[in-house]
Amino acid sequence: MRFDLTDLRLFAHIVDAGSITGGAARAHMTLASASQRVLAMEDALGTPLLARSSQGARPTEAGRTLAHHARLVLEQMERLRGELGEYGRGLSGHVRLLCNTSAMTEHLPQPLGRFLAAHPRVSVDVEERPSDAIVAALRAGTCDIGIVSDVADVDGLQQFPFRRDDLVLAVPPGHRLARRRRITLAEAIGEPFVALAEGSPLHAHVAAQALKTGRRLTYRVRVGSFEALCRMVEEGIGIGVVPRAVAGRYAAQRSRPRFIAIAEPWAQRRLLACVREADALPLNARRMLQALLGEPPAPDLRKSRQ
Template identity: 40%
Template sequence: MNLRIDILTLQLFVAIVEEQSIAKAAEKKHIAVSAVSRRISDMEEMLQVELLYRHSKGIEPTSAGYALLEHARIVLGNLAHLETELVGYRQGTRGHIRLFVNRSAILESLAQELGEFLVLHPLVRVDLEESISPEIIQAVTENRADLGIFGGNILAPDLQVFPYRQDRLVAIVPRDHALAARAKVRFADLVDQEFISLEKGSSIDTLCVKAAAELGRQLKLRIRVSGFDALFRIVEARMGVGVVPMEITHGRFDPGSLVAVPLDEPWAQRTLVLAVRNRASLPPATRLLVEHLLAAEAK
């Protein structure tokens, strides 16, 4: 038997049982009595079973009718729950956000701001992936990420880009290094040092390589690392110097071993940006997160 029972007919059947009257159910649903009767008759004919007893005191379900009533209420309840969930997705109270970010953003401000957002929207799920700037741009462009946060010195011509945060780059040197006592340092003072660099293509690596090239030099790259903690440990072991954002240095190394010296370069004031394919067409939850992050930046 191929059953085809539409939602309105189930709603009418439940209303008839609850009101014990076809006329009252029709009035409640704003449908003609004859149309309601016809729907119930068609359903009984399709199911080949009687669903309702009609007597002088009104209408009550048969045993088959009670079975249908139980399942109809389950189906209608599930549909109501589904509607509530879908409304949540439309309004942004539910959703799934794919977020690609660089390590600086996570350590500087994003973790706290994302936590605040999820307190406000506990039914939103976020997949957070850490990567370097070019890979973040590619992920957003290819729709593998809904939004990305990366260094603003890396161009993303196919994306909509918004300023997210500013940070200040500093040189990390051992406490007994010749540059450690300086109030600030030019990049020209670093370019001849053994250099500990972050991942190739990352925002900071790109800035340092470009700065060296503008001085007509090449970085004396000794070790390339994938994280700031590794960079601190290697510099602490006196294998070279490095460049990191000032904001991520607080409490991350022993000040008796390492010193952060501000870089005296225009490009050392770095902008992190937030990028999307098209802000106007973002899913509601993603749009809410973008608004939350940009509002936090404006404070």
């Protein structure tokens, strides 16, 4: 049984994409070549690795085992590549980072920019996903670092405080609530809301809190970004919930929404930077984690293990 790194990388891509076609595209390989490699792996093992259907391809039990070990091998190779780069200076590094909406738009750009400026040979793949999906990816070994809300179930992962991410209520200037300094969701629930698009984790979080009061939110419009949400609120279309960091960016504007603290525990959130095991991260991923945490170049991350 001989699998090379190309085989392992291709198979991991196929499992992640849910199809041989998608996996081949991610591996920059033709469909015919990818299919032939999978067949060769199955012949070598004497058992199917994928259950193929019109909806795509999902791994069999043997396939899941192969995917798990493939990711471990690829992770070790990435670690080797990064650490050897310290000596050769000719190798590039690669870090896979997943983060939720608030981290992506409000908190990540500055530390990421500093990291990339300090490490010009390193590339970073950043993808926005819901916190629960990020946790699943970390446990499956398909990303190096994940930034999630503290409401996610991060049991078994190492967790590091990243940023405060409190939520506030945005209301139009002149609105009946605009003079309030603190408010509960129950006091505002009768107003029309501007919300993020369906499927947004923040939207789901706020909607779940509304249901706990026995009422549902009424939506006037749903938008794709915090900026669009604040613009809609500013125009008087409705009210909305945003992270406090978003409110901070509007502080210097003369005509802007008014932001009110939400006086409830569910609105007092933290973002966590999570990994499976900091000491086992490839060198460049460890550096990325240190940059996110604002730490000096070589902290003892083991002291923060949960």
